[in-house]
Amino acid sequence: MNKSFFEDITYKDQDFTKVRLEKAAYENCIFEGCNFADAYLDNMNFTACHFSHCNLSNANISHSVFNEVSFSYCKLTGLHFEHCNPILLSLSFDHCSLTLASFYQLQLKKIEFTECKLIEVDFTEANLSNAQFKGCDLDKAIFEKTNLEGADLSTAINYKFDPEQNRLRKAKFSKDGVVGLLGKYDIVVM
Template sequence: MNKSFFEDKTYKDQDFKKVRLEKAEYENCIFEGCDFADSYLDNINFTTCQFKHCNLSNANISHSVFNEVSFSFCKLTGIHFELCNPILLSLSFDHCSLILASFYQLKLKNIVFTKCKLIEADFTEANLSNARFDECDLNKVIFKNTNLEQADLSTAINYKFEPEQNRLRKAKFSKDGVVGLLGKYDIVVI
């Protein structure tokens, strides 16, 4: 069965909790002000699409393709990106809420998060080399066996994790932020 194909289409202020988004291929489409909370977005292909001011909290994205997809001012609470198709995965986030989001074992080299709340997000075993966390809140974020080589966390806040459990070669941190890497040593930095 061939999937439908939609190109250069804009979806505005639609509630996809009630009417499911068609399983199809979407290319260069814009989703603005749409509600996908708790909905099924599985087995859908998104290429060069933009999500603006959308709620995708707890959406099922199993086996979906996200190739050059941007999210801005979106709520993505509890979304499990590790369930999507990892081939061609390319994402960016601007002013998004990614509380409890999971990126377990994903290859996210060069990913950019700008002014996002990533509270309790899980990056266990992810490749975040060359990633940027510009002015992001990383409170209780899980970095374990994560590749953060050359990642830029210099403007990120509230992170605490164990350097020994991650790859940090040439990663950038602010002087204030380094305290989050030393927390387990119970030392006082003045």
């Protein structure tokens, strides 16, 4: 069965919790002020789409393609990006809340997070090489066996993880932020 195809359409202020977004391929579409909380967005294709001021909390995004998709001022609480189709996965986030989201084992080279709340986000075994975390709050974010080589966390705050359990070559940190890498040593930095 062929999926429908929608291109260059703007969806504004729609509630997709009541009427499901059609299972289709969406290219160069804009979703503005839409509610997708707990909605089914599985098995869809999103290419060069932009989500602005949307709520996608706990949406089912299993097997969906997100290629060159950007999110700004969105709430994405509890999203499991590792359930997406990893082929062509390309995302960026600006002023978003991704509390309890998961990027487990994903290839996310050069991903950009700008002014995002990444509270308790799981980055375990993800490849975040050359990622940008500009002004992000990473309180209780999980970094285990994560590739952060060349990543820029110089303006990020509240991160705490073991540098021996992650790849950090050429990663950038602020002097104040380095304290978050020393927690396991139980030392006092003055």
